[in-house]
Amino acid sequence: MNLDAKIPPGPLAQKWDRYKSNMKLVSPANKRKFDVIVVGTGLSGAAAAATLAELGYQVKAFCFQDTPRRAHSIAAQGGINAAKNYQNDGDSIFRLFYDTIKGGDFRAREANVFRLAQVSASIIDQCAAQGVPFAREYGGTLTNRSFGGAQVSRTFYARGQTGQQLLLGAYQAMCRQISLGNIHMFPRTEMLDLVVVDGAARGIVVRNLVTGDISLHSADAVVLATGGYANVFFLSTNAIGCNVTATYRAYKQGAFFANPCYTQIHPTCIPVSGDYQAKLTLMSESLRNDGRVWVPKRKEDCDKEPAAVPEAERDYYLERKYPSYGNLAPRDIASRAAKEVCDAGRGVGPGGRGVYLDLSNAIQRLGENTIRDRYGNLFDMYERITGENAYRQPMRIYPAVHYTMGGTWVDYGLMSTLPGLFIIGEANFSDHGANRLGASGLMQGLADGYFILPYTVGNYFASTKPEKIPVGHAGFKKAEEDVRQFTRRLLSINGKRSATSFHKELGKLMWENCGMARTRQSLETNLKHIPELREEFWKNVRVTGSGEELNQNLEHAGRVADFLEFAELLCLDALHREESCGGHFRGEHQTEDGEARRDDTNFAYVAAWEFKGADKKPELHKEPLVYEEVHMATRSYK
């Protein structure tokens, strides 16, 4: 199969306009004849559902939370990028595009990233019009802050709640469409399979999480906006419900999965405190605006109170190693640098797995009140979790799994290798390459949902004119039976271990052998142990209760079952990629001073994996990354 990204011809800056002027349109009167399923109502899904409904399509939207307003997107603290150049500091579409491509270590698709930068400004306009209470200056204009990987100030924010406020905007737009009867919303409903008829995505099988009822839904197109797979590591900064089920089951139905090994470890999280922990908590990267990261120069000082370590004995290692970006070095680089100093025995706090994030200079310079105004909620959260007051002593932080750049492969129109199946937001692979820059996840989700997908879905309908498929079709019946069978099987094992215990064990394998640094040997260890763990799971998991009621244990077991398969794909991808790039750091491929060594001759491609059947090796397909506008350079933040 030939992977055709269907990138429009012409100069980079004109591709999206050309696409829009050449695409086929569905007339206003015909739009309501088309049904679209949107699974996932985080930023990307809620934006898409609302916009598609405004255009006149009939939308059914699904999420597993009790309301769309609680999707994982809500947790984003720091902000959203846009090339508005409100600070007059030289920002432009090209600069945002270039920063994103470079931040992604030249492993993203150029045309998609350029389009992202192009539509970024409209996102801010749209959100402001919806009533998102962005931070403002006294004069009433919008204000900005800086984020990692950029030398301009282009990040918009709403106190420490940017994600919640943007999500509320999208949710409210959905509410309006629900009240108008254009969206039918199914909360507490989980998609358990994709239905493919004659090679095209035609519907989904879902389970009502309250009653356990399994039902079938048919549509002309299916959109997955189901988020990332960071929880394959068990401990991550993601909400505990985040999972890979929807995209993994789509993969098993034929949608290629791209670059699963590109996972992001965020440098500023609260360190692990015990094995009872259900998740890790992020301290927004925005703190690095005013905070300085350091560890003691000498091991002997690591157990001292931080205040007892004199200035001259502190190693501000990011400022030392990366003088031009300093504390704002991109995430992958800042995380690895933290690991390096801790590996060298200079970490602080329990187990020596922590570094200081110190805002005392900024507090002195600007006063405690200004800092409280900027980051008060983060300081409060830090105190609730650790019991320590960060106005008095530096925070202790350590990297944690945060975001996944890999995802379902999509073409320029955000359609997967299965016609009619579109993937948006964190669930797709397209815009962040091997590393995502701060404040660009929200931007991408909203770009996809508000400004890209609504056009490309229309183009698909107008050019293919899909016929209606009733849910009585054999394809639907088979998918339903498979789902019932899967649930019965989980409930019938009645073994000795909980799903959580398997999830934790998998997470440990992934963190230790496929986390911040990977080697052939560590990955081979995982490729041996993961199948064993999976086998044990299917013999020894204990799922209590029944399938005909609200059963969180059953829900979790199903997600863990998918993680146990998906983890293997992730490790396989990491093993095959014999280079270091962005969040994928292979110990064998580094420069003398420990920086990532990319191999553009052999690995400048997207790795898209095709499912070939259970217990068969997936097949690798390559989409070459061709850069027309930018020159692939060695990334330097020095």
Added chain:
Amino acid sequence: MNLTLKIWRQKNAASPGGFETHEARDVSPDMSFLEMLDMVNERLIAAGQEPFVFDSDCREGICGTCSLVINGVPHGGRKGTTVCQLHMRHFQDGQTITIEPWRARAFPLVKDLIVDRTAFDRIMLAGGFISVNTGNAPEANALPVSKEIADLAMDAAACIGCGACVAVCKNASAMLFVAAKVSHLNYLPQGRAEKDRRVKNMVAQMDQEGFGNCTVTGSCEAVCPKEINLDFIAKMNRDYAVAVVKGELKANSGGGVG
């Protein structure tokens, strides 16, 4: 530390419910309350018993999913803290803790510690939005909003929709939630055009859902994990009064198409 837990067990709204007592041993003070419950559930599964179901997702105090009444207080009574962010260091060894779901007529029980809060969504459907289609937005800085107004709107918008305000109120009133939602949008110039119908429709829906009346006891503000201010209720009452008065002065909407 070791604790005695009295946890609400109820199969569904139609079945009767009651407290079950469980011992929680070796609880670390650094655990969050929900991690402590996770541990209890893991032990129940190991013993072949059914775990308790409770709602949670982000576990960092922002999604508004977690919803437990602890010793009679929604979210456990620590200032500005959701139960997922409540840590065990605030409890004492040997303590007995009762754990119950939100209780309110408009929040019917689903199972054990989970209730149905979709009444809040239906209030939002009644007018909790600004009617602007994607693509219609003017340049963001074309409409300046003073920092004071933007900050007030943000204070109101900080509501996470958890429903603790309803759960703590002796009348099970949803006034603080609705006031926060109305105020967020009504303060902003972008939301002005629909100000009157918004407040009227949302209040009407609130009443229809079976939430009780507000007698301004202030208990809602005290338990709100985002510390939403009671003043927003006054603001909403003002907006409501204005809307009712204006409602009596209708513009002539006819005019014909001649």
